[in-house]
Amino acid sequence: MDTKMNRQQEWYLLGTLVAVFGGRFSGRIGDYAHSARFQLKTAAELADDETERKRRLIGQADSLLSRMMNETELLLMACGGAVWSEEDELYLEIMAQRMEPFEDGADGVAVFSHAVLKERERFGRWLLSEDMSMALNGLLVLTGRLRRLLRHERKRLAEEEGEAKHRALFPEAAESPKCPVCGSPMRLRTAKTGTNAGCRFWGCTQYPACRGVREIIDGM
Ligand SMILES: [Zn+2]
Known part of the structure; x- marks a missing residue:
């Protein structure tokens, strides 16, 4: 399949991967990642016209992810690692990875979990590394990428809400x-x-x- 992945598919899949990888770390990193994924799952299940609720859930997920990144950075430093710069070769390599679109169908959950497995394998090279610095930095890169998507989505939803209000007025x-x-x-x-x-x-x-x-x- 060479079609582009739709926005929601992309942030929901990425949010799930962050929880899958983040969940490997016990304590708050895993907790925040799991809670953020739950907000995204709830948002993804809402009808398209529930823009306000969706935007709020995405905002909550983003703030949980921000806390998760804070914990991840601290653990990384506690392990004697440094945060990669955006020019780092490994950072760029992870950012360049394109996830594969999948069909949203009747068998949604099974198809989705299959997509998660495939992407887990793709990003596992870095994020499942035995090298803590590599795994934690990989998690930071993936989470940063997810938060960028979420920012765009919130902005788009806010615009849609504006349009809906305009339609109500006129x-x-x-x-x-x-x-x-x-x-x-x-x-x-x-x-x-x-x-x-x-x-x-x-x-x-x-x-x-x-x-x-x-x-x-x-x-x-
Ligand atoms: Zn035209």
């Missing part, structure tokens, strides 16, 4: 307009840069392949 705008360039539906976005920074506009759902935009007309 129900007549519930139907999104069509893209003037390619005819796809459009979604509300917020300009990040330029003189219109902070302003809302309709952007093509095919972005970045299509850059079609429309101004928001009041009440529409």
Whole structure:
């Protein structure tokens, strides 16, 4: 399969791997990792439109992971190891690993656990190492990567919540307009840069392949 993994699949799988590897360390590292994974599991099981709850659970997972990283760094230093820099060859090697997408189907749990096993093998080279410094650093890299994904997801969910609020305020705008360039539906976005920074506009759902935009007309 060469399709790209969907966002939720990626953070849920990565969150599970962090718990699988982190769980090898007794005490708080394992506890935090397991609790974070539970929040992510709960978030992943929510319906797509439960954005606010999902965002909150992901936020809680992120804060648990932050504590877990703190414990991991301390254990690493207690073992006489140093945290790898982002230029470290091993850091880059782990970051370059691409996980394999899998089918979400009726047999979800079995398929998922199979995916976990496969990725456990992929990252096990570092994270299951007998060398504590290697294993703990690997855990830090993987957790950092997961937290980056979670930050993006929280931001995206917050944007979706904004759109839902906008639709509640302007129900007549519930139907999104069509893209003037390619005819796809459009979604509300917020300009990040330029003189219109902070302003809302309709952007093509095919972005970045299509850059079609429309101004928001009041009440529409
Ligand atoms: Zn378009």
